[in-house]
Amino acid sequence: MTMNAQGRPTAPGTIESNELATISGDRGLDHEEALIFEIGRDGHCGVDLPTVQISENRLAGMRRKAPIGLPGLSEPEVVRHYVRLSRMNYAIDSGLYPLGSCTMKHNPRLNEKVARFPGFGDLHPLAPQSTTQGALELISELMKWLTTLTGMPAVAMSPKAGAHGELCGLLAIRAAIQARGEKRNRILVPESAHGTNPATAAFAGFVIDEVKGTADGRVDMVELEGKLGPDVAAIMLTNPNTCGLFERDIRHMADATHKAGAYFYCDGANFNAIAGRVRPGDLGIDAMHINLHKTFSTPHGGGGPGAGPVVLSAALAPFAPLPLLVHDDKGFRLIEDREAVPDGAQPFGRMCAFHGQMGMFTRALSYMLSHGRDGVRQASEDAVLSANYILASLKDVMSAPFGDGPCMHEALFDDHFLDGTGVTTLDFAKAMIDEGYHPMTMYFPLVVHGAMLIEPTESESKDSLDRYIHVLRTMALEAKEKKTERFTGAPHLAPRRRLDETAAARKPILRWRKKELPQAAE
Amino acid sequence: MRYHPLTTADRTAMLAKIGVSSVDALFKDVPQQAVVPLSVFDLPDTQGEMEVDRKLARMAAKNTAAGAAPFFCGAGAYKHHVPAAVDHLIQRSEFLTSYTPYQPEIAQGTLQYLFEFQTQVALLTGMEVANASLYDGSTATAEAVLMAQRITKRPKAILSGGLHPQYCETVETVAALSGVVSRAPVTPGKAEDIAALIDNETACVVVQSPDVFGLIRDLKPIAAAAHAKGALLVAVVTEAVSLGLLEAPGFQDADIVACEGQSIGNGLNFGGPYVGLFATKEKYLRQMPGRLTGETTDASGKRGYVLTLSTREQHIRREKATSNICTNSGLCCLAFTIHLSLLGEEGLTRLARINHANASALADKLARVPGVDLVTPSFFNEFTIKLSRPAADVVDALAKRGIVAGVPASRLLPHDPSVRDLLIVAATETTTEEDADALVKALGTVLSEAPSTSGAMF
Numbered sequence: 001m002t003m004n005a006q007g008r009p010t011a012p013g014t015i016e017s018n019e020l021a022t023i024s025g026d027r028g029l030d031h032e033e034a035l036i037f038e039i040g041r042d043g044h045c046g047v048d049l050p051t052v053q054i055s056e057n058r059l060a061g062m063r064r065k066a067p068i069g070l071p072g073l074s075e076p077e078v079v080r081h082y083v084r085l086s087r088m089n090y091a092i093d094s095g096l097y098p099l100g101s102c103t104m105k106h107n108p109r110l111n112e113k114v115a116r117f118p119g120f121g122d123l124h125p126l127a128p129q130s131t132t133q134g135a136l137e138l139i140s141e142l143m144k145w146l147t148t149l150t151g152m153p154a155v156a157m158s159p160k161a162g163a164h165g166e167l168c169g170l171l172a173i174r175a176a177i178q179a180r181g182e183k184r185n186r187i188l189v190p191e192s193a194h195g196t197n198p199a200t201a202a203f204a205g206f207v208i209d210e211v212k213g214t215a216d217g218r219v220d221m222v223e224l225e226g227k228l229g230p231d232v233a234a235i236m237l238t239n240p241n242t243c244g245l246f247e248r249d250i251r252h253m254a255d256a257t258h259k260a261g262a263y264f265y266c267d268g269a270n271f272n273a274i275a276g277r278v279r280p281g282d283l284g285i286d287a288m289h290i291n292l293h294k295t296f297s298t299p300h301g302g303g304g305p306g307a308g309p310v311v312l313s314a315a316l317a318p319f320a321p322l323p324l325l326v327h328d329d330k331g332f333r334l335i336e337d338r339e340a341v342p343d344g345a346q347p348f349g350r351m352c353a354f355h356g357q358m359g360m361f362t363r364a365l366s367y368m369l370s371h372g373r374d375g376v377r378q379a380s381e382d383a384v385l386s387a388n389y390i391l392a393s394l395k396d397v398m399s400a401p402f403g404d405g406p407c408m409h410e411a412l413f414d415d416h417f418l419d420g421t422g423v424t425t426l427d428f429a430k431a432m433i434d435e436g437y438h439p440m441t442m443y444f445p446l447v448v449h450g451a452m453l454i455e456p457t458e459s460e461s462k463d464s465l466d467r468y469i470h471v472l473r474t475m476a477l478e479a480k481e482k483k484t485e486r487f488t489g490a491p492h493l494a495p496r497r498r499l500d501e502t503a504a505a506r507k508p509i510l511r512w513r514k515k516e517l518p519q520a521a522e
Numbered sequence: 523m524r525y526h527p528l529t530t531a532d533r534t535a536m537l538a539k540i541g542v543s544s545v546d547a548l549f550k551d552v553p554q555q556a557v558v559p560l561s562v563f564d565l566p567d568t569q570g571e572m573e574v575d576r577k578l579a580r581m582a583a584k585n586t587a588a589g590a591a592p593f594f595c596g597a598g599a600y601k602h603h604v605p606a607a608v609d610h611l612i613q614r615s616e617f618l619t620s621y622t623p624y625q626p627e628i629a630q631g632t633l634q635y636l637f638e639f640q641t642q643v644a645l646l647t648g649m650e651v652a653n654a655s656l657y658d659g660s661t662a663t664a665e666a667v668l669m670a671q672r673i674t675k676r677p678k679a680i681l682s683g684g685l686h687p688q689y690c691e692t693v694e695t696v697a698a699l700s701g702v703v704s705r706a707p708v709t710p711g712k713a714e715d716i717a718a719l720i721d722n723e724t725a726c727v728v729v730q731s732p733d734v735f736g737l738i739r740d741l742k743p744i745a746a747a748a749h750a751k752g753a754l755l756v757a758v759v760t761e762a763v764s765l766g767l768l769e770a771p772g773f774q775d776a777d778i779v780a781c782e783g784q785s786i787g788n789g790l791n792f793g794g795p796y797v798g799l800f801a802t803k804e805k806y807l808r809q810m811p812g813r814l815t816g817e818t819t820d821a822s823g824k825r826g827y828v829l830t831l832s833t834r835e836q837h838i839r840r841e842k843a844t845s846n847i848c849t850n851s852g853l854c855c856l857a858f859t860i861h862l863s864l865l866g867e868e869g870l871t872r873l874a875r876i877n878h879a880n881a882s883a884l885a886d887k888l889a890r891v892p893g894v895d896l897v898t899p900s901f902f903n904e905f906t907i908k909l910s911r912p913a914a915d916v917v918d919a920l921a922k923r924g925i926v927a928g929v930p931a932s933r934l935l936p937h938d939p940s941v942r943d944l945l946i947v948a949a950t951e952t953t954t955e956e957d958a959d960a961l962v963k964a965l966g967t968v969l970s971e972a973p974s975t976s977g978a979m980f
Contacts, residue, residue: 012821036638036863046864047605049872049951052879059878060738060900062731062769069645072866079607082635082860086616089623089631093615106525107619110571115791116609119582124595125793126929127586128921134584135792148563160657160794161849163836171695199836199846205699208841246551276563277549282556301612301853302632303622303813305657305795321695336688337936349695353598353660353688354793366578372568373560375523381545382528388548389536406540406548433628438621444837461527462536489821494627497821501626504818504830508807510651511641 010505012489012498030495033084037512040071046078069514088495089302090438096460096468100410100441100453101194101242103272103294105379108370111298111363120362125354129333135358136332139325142365146290146309149376150271151279154317156310157325158356162269165289165308166200166236168321168351172287172312173234173263174204175319175348184233184262190219192243192445197236197267206233213447217243217402217412224253228260238267239283240274240408242445243401244387244453254284263287263316271295272457273384273409276377286313292357296364307360322350382458383409386465390454393469397476401448409457415450423479423487425450430498433491435471523568586926588790592957594884596904596948597734597929598659598686598760599793600785602873603952608787608860612853622813622849626828627820632852633827636815639859646765646862647779648772649801653812654829655855656847659760659782660692662798663728665811665845666756666778667697669802670726672809672844674754677701678723682716683708684733686760687934693728701725708935710735710906710944711897717747724751726778730758731771734934735946736901738768745775754778762786762799762858763950764902766874778802787861788854797854808834811845873951877903881949884958888947891962893969897944904948906931910969913945919968925961 025032056063073081090097097104115121123135139157146155156172159165170187177184187201190211198208209227212220219237228235235257239247247253257264266280266288272295280288292298292307300306312320324335324345334355335341371379384407391411395403399416415425429439429452441453456465479487489498528536533545542548549557569577588601595601612618616631623629623636636654643652656662667679679697681690683706694703702723706714716727727748731739745755757771759781771779781799788796802810808831816830836843865873881903889896893910909916913930920927928948931941949958 033634035634037641040863040866043868045866045868045872046607047869047873049869049876051872052875054875054879055882058882058885058900059768060740062738062740062900064765064767064769066773068766068770068867068870070642070862070865070867070870072868073863075605075607075864078860078863079611081863082611082617082856083614085631085634086611086614087631088628088634089616089620090625090628091616092619097621099621102621104619104621108525110575112613112618114575114578114582116789117579117582118587118589119585121789121791122587122589122601123585123792124588124593124601124790124926125599126595126597126933127588127926128917130918130921131586131926132792134581137584138578138581145565148565151558160661161847163846163849164657164661167696167846195835195837195840195843196846198841199839199843202841202843203696203846246549248551248553251553251556274549274552276560277558278552278556279558279562282558283553299618299853300621302617302620302629302856303654303852304849305797305851305854306849307795322691336933339937350688350691351661351695352658352692352794353686357794358792359789359795362578366574369566369569369574369577370525370571371523373563373565375526375568377560378523378526382526382533384548385528385533385536385540385545388540392540406542406550408548430625430627433625438628439625458526458528462529462532464527491627495630496627496824496826499626499820499826499828500818501828501830504816504828505833508814508830509817510637510807510814510830511644512637 011500011502031084033081035512036081037071039077039081040073042072044072044074046073046075095436095438096464097438098440098454098456099438100455101269102441103455103457105297105457106459107297107299108367110370111366114366115359115362120358133331136325136334138365139361140327140332142361145368146311149275150288150311151281152311153314154312154320156312156320158321158351159289159308159310160352160357161304161306162289162291162308163196163200164351165310166196167204168310169265169287169289170200170204171348172316172319173265175346176316177233179346184231186232188224188227188232188235190237192241192447193236193238194242194267194269201236217245218247221249221252225256228256228262230261232260232262234263234265236265236267238270240270244407244410244412245402246408250283258284269294270409273380275380276373277380286316292360292364297367298360298363305357305360307357318344318346319348322347323355379458386456386458386460387411389465390456390469394472397473410453410455412448413452414448417476418479421479421482423484425452427487427490428475428479431475431487431490434486434493437468591924591926592960593926594928594947594949594961595926597934597946598782599790600761600948600950601790601952602785602950604787604789604861605864607864608857611860612857617856618853623829626826630826633815635856635859637817637827639855640815642859642862643799643801646770647781647801648770649779650804651807652799652801653810653814655850656798656800656812657851658794658796658798659780660689662780662800663689663758664693664696665800666780667693667726667728669778669809669811670754670756671701673806674725674752676723676725679703679725680716680719680727681705682729683714684735684737684739685728685730685758686734689758708938708941710941711737711899713739717744720747720751720753722751724753726754726756728756728758730760732761732764732902732904735906736898736904738900738902741771741774741776756780761902763874763877766870767878768902783858787857795851795854797851797858809844812847813850876951880951880953881905884949887958887962891966903950904946906944906946909943909945912942916968920964923964925964927961927965
């Protein structure tokens with residue numbers, strides 16, 4: 001396989017618009033919306049607060065001298081602004097969102113409700129622990145769910161997202177190696193890995209060594225074993241991997257890794273394919289982060305916040321970061337002091353202030369309690385079933401590089417079916433926008449040329465899947481017949497046509513500035 | 523299960539299309555010995571919405587919400603009133619349930635508010651550019667230190683004794699991997715002489731203002747001392763509302779600003795999720811971590827926004843990225859930007875003044891209680907008092923009386939005997955006169971009583 005180093009194009013051409021020009025610039029329900037700085041004006045305000053007199057005595061002469069420059073708006077103007085902005089966004093609530101590797105599943109509103117109970121949402125992280133016992137109980141219960149589902153003895157709860165969890169896992173590995181009095185600085189990362197894996201390993205001070213894949217989309221065991229040695233700290237593997245395939249040799253990989261004295265880090269981004277059916281602890285894994293915003297459906301929120309607790313094996317558990325949560329006859333207690341930890345614990349440090357993403361914990365536990373162990377297993381099975389249904393329904397008209405066997409929760413296609421059509425992966429994906437769908441993940445994983453990675457999740461009905469398949473089949477057939485109108489310059493019907501990313505990067509405009517001010521500083 | 527649309531008949535039909543007899547066949551690549559029966563999981567089965575709601579409501583009721591008691595905790599997380607419109611708007615499906623805006627044609631809503639957010643953060647901090655947020659203030663501070671190490675190619679970071687101790691620990695955990703992190707002495711109520719510690723190996727000094735004890739710091743001389751030695755000043759703010767009243771770090775020559783944005787738009791949430799604000803000078807742009815949104819045009823010439831300069835980021839640069847960060851704090855920065863839009867210049871200024879006025883009034887009252895001394899001569903909405911007894915015991919005794927009196931400094935610095943009697947007290951616009959009087963009265967009573975011998979549960 002060859003790497004697709006070129007990736008996708010980032011600069012569109014220009015097009016003549018043939019749409020009906022309106023006087024307002026708006027089009028029916030599609031409203032244009034100016035920047036908040038262009039709408040607001042001085043002296044107005046969307047909250048009612050009194051002006052109070054203050055003395056200068058306690059300000060140490062550090063009072064702000066110049067105005068900040070924030071615009072003033074009334075509440076209705078603010079509400080309309082954000083409602084109009086919201087209508088320019090695609091969302092899982094409005095349609096199928098088949099982003100492979102991102103897991104856009106239904107976000108139950110019960111989870112939003114419970115996270116806002118004042119006892120959770122209005123609780124201070126440093127309030128006396130006698131007044132936060134319910135919150136600590138919730139974290140403890142979520143920890144039980146995570147360790148039980150993964151078959152791992154311990155979990156560090158504080159990492160704030162998947163990549164932060166990766167960092168936590170690698171720092172635990174680093175600490176464990178140091179505790180053994182060894183020096184190991186190399187980490188093996190398969191070439192199909194998420195970009196965060198090598199980035200995190202480098203961030204944690206390791207040298208990255210890439211491991212090639214095999215023709216059937218898995219890690220090359222021969223190469224892996226050849227690279228294992230006394231300077232290898234860990235391997236980082238995603239399983240199911242980013243091609244949507246289960247690494248069959250994972251037990252063997254774990255044994256070889258441990259025999260070489262290294263640790264086995266698993267990127268848990270795709271745990272949603274196997275939760276309730278397979279326990280990573282049984283596979284020989286030493287550390288795995290769990291994206292609560294993927295597998296356990298805390299909403300993606302337009303890019304965050306996430307949460308990335310890390311489950312740890314017995315070998316790594318002593319090195320988990322502060323704070324630790326313990327339960328004894330006096331109740332639940334957070335241990336925040338390195339010198340007050342239980343016997344044997346050697347925390348490597350602290351990932352962040354306070355105790356992690358409580359708001360995400362509440363939502364994830366609500367999701368888990370609603371599903372139960374049976375529902376979690378059903379969700380995994382339905383996710384895998386739906387992805388295979390898509391693979392089976394499309395592989396005759398699109399090209400599936402690993403389509404001979406079943407996939408896990410995502411179906412991977414490459415761009416060979418577009419050979420000679422003049423249509424690219426980008427065109428194909430953008431044309432889906434006109435059909436009312438969010439594009440699939442494209443040009444990732446890098447090991448497949450012009451990749452299209454489709455993850456339907458368990459949240460779609462069969463009717464929804466069938467409509468989606470019909471659209472994709474029709475598009476693939478049209479492309480092959482060189483009917484390219486709908487692809488060229490797509491999307492045609494979105495709030496914006498293709499945007500010029502090249503120009504944006506060449507001369508970055510990263511903030512609004514008042515027109516009268518010179519732009520020279522930018 | 524109410525969240526699963528597939529029926530048994532659907533599943534059968536789909537399996538037939540795939541050409542297998544059961545879903546087990548789809549898992550054939552999984553080693554059979556690794557597949558476990560459901561009974562292995564010691565966990566409950568599916569439950570209805572009402573049952574889950576009830577169970578979690580009971581857990582929530584065991585906690586004392588900040589709004590349910592006279593409440594004075596701060597130290598990096600602050601109780602403020604968030605207008606109802608904020609929480610309503612962030613729960614719109616199109617914001618709540620969308621992904622990172624990688625397809626800009628159908629994500630202009632997210633991209634435009636991020637562009638507005640970046641502008642607001644730059645204005646508020648007095649800096650030239652800001653990113654689309656990081657996880658929180660503590661991780662933003664750690665990223666700022668790493669960025670300073672990259673820019674200066676020097677190893678050492680010096681942390682002020684007034685930097686929140688949990689921020690210090692966060693910085694030490696990551697920045698000590700490739701460099702050296704040292705802490706200046708803790709001097710509650712006074713500014714330490716941090717300039718004297720800067721040498722030619724120093725990448726940055728990290729100074730929080732108002733500091734963890736509430737003291738307002740003058741950053742300008744520290745910036746001058748740092749710049750004279752080729753080092754950078756990282757300014758940290760844990761109370762974003764203070765920027766409505768106090769001089770912005772950018773106007774005090776800070777090079778990088780890391781700020782906790784929770785105070786604006788976001789609830790306390792027991793510590794997370796919060797939103798890290800991160801701003802710097804234009805010349806350091808390409809060393810900045812995290813997502814950035816930029817203005818551009820679409821193919822038909824209309825103004826629009828895209829994620830940009832992603833060649834700094836992990837999904838393009840992999841091991842050469844400026845950071846491994848792959849997320850921002852999307853919905854929290856939306857809450858921040860909506861709340862700040864509602865406040866505007868006028869509202870933020872008034873809000874900040876009310877905070878300072880309420881804290882000043884409370885400090886005056888507390889200073890008159892026998893056994894209480896005010897430690898911080900200057901402050902914004904948070905100050906430190908010295909008690910005649912260990913503060914943790916007093917907080918515990920007051921909690922039993924239904925008053926959450928503040929954060930004992932010993933919780934943050936358990937091994938520093940000099941802070942044992944210090945209590946960090948915050949007052950905001952939510953603090954009423956009755957709350958203040960209740961604290962004053964109860965504190966007077968507790969301090970006049972003989973110390974109890976039972977151990978405090980901090």
